Amino acid sequence: MIKKLLFIAAVCAIALYLWQPWSQGEVADATAPASQAGPQPPVHKPQKEANSKDKQPAPDNKQQARSLPDEFYQQREEIISALDQAKACQDTGECASSEDDPRAAMFEQEKRLVAALKALQELYASHQFEDEQLAAITGEYLTSPLGRVQYQALEMMQQQSPVTDNARILLEALDDSYDDKVMESALTELQRYPELNQTIDGLFIKNLRTGSFHVSRTIAQGIGPYLNQDNLDAYEAVLDKLPGQSAKARFLSASISSYKKSNNID
Secondary structure, eight states: OHHHHHHHHHHHHHHHHHHHHHHHHHHHHHHSOGGGSSOOOOOOOOOOOOOGGGSOOOOOOSOOOOOOOHHHHHHHHHHHHHHHHHHTHHHHTSSOOOSSOTTHHHHHHHHHHHHHHHHHHHHHHHTTOOOHHHHHHHHHHTTOSSHHHHHHHHHHHHTSOOOHHHHHHHHHHHTTOOOHHHHHHHHHHGGGOGGGHHHHHHHHHHHHHHSOHHHHHHHHHHOGGGOOTTTHHHHHHHHHHSOTTSHHHHHHHHHHHHHHHHTTOO
């Protein structure tokens, strides 16, 4: 009997010993965090923004002011000084006349002024630059009584952006001009100033009526780009008053006829 009881006790002890680790495993499994309970579905996290270093800045379309080298300003001052000396050279005696040629001083002055203006134009062109000072110098010499100087100033004007003040100066200078070469160049330049059309028409009509032979003929030949429906009647009225066989009448008639044909006007 005692042996039987000892046997039962031993079996119970073994069973108790085996049950404890199994039950502890179940408790551990039951209390484990969800992350350890089994494989979790993949979580799609949003990608981080690209590094700011990888971002390209928006293009800056604003033109940056371009600094000019010191040598530009130095050369400009030298040229302006040469202009001032040439402008006063007859008074200072640097441009002197001679007994053989009383106009030698004037021709020498004209030569110096043209050379200085050309140098100034080339300096600015080489740097692809223009400013108010260049426009002011151009305007000053548009009124020169020396034909070659005035022509050079007009050539400089054509290389610059339109400056209405200089166009007005040119129109005043052309009011009593006898230089057909200057007028021919002006016919091209003044097309850039449609806001002055009324003043331009007044200048052309006056010269067609009473201008010098060469200037009036030059205008009659080159008037085509200026003709329009608003001023056609005025130019036809001028034509009616001109001597029929004169050169300017023939050229003006041809210009008007060409305009009418191009615009299907009877």
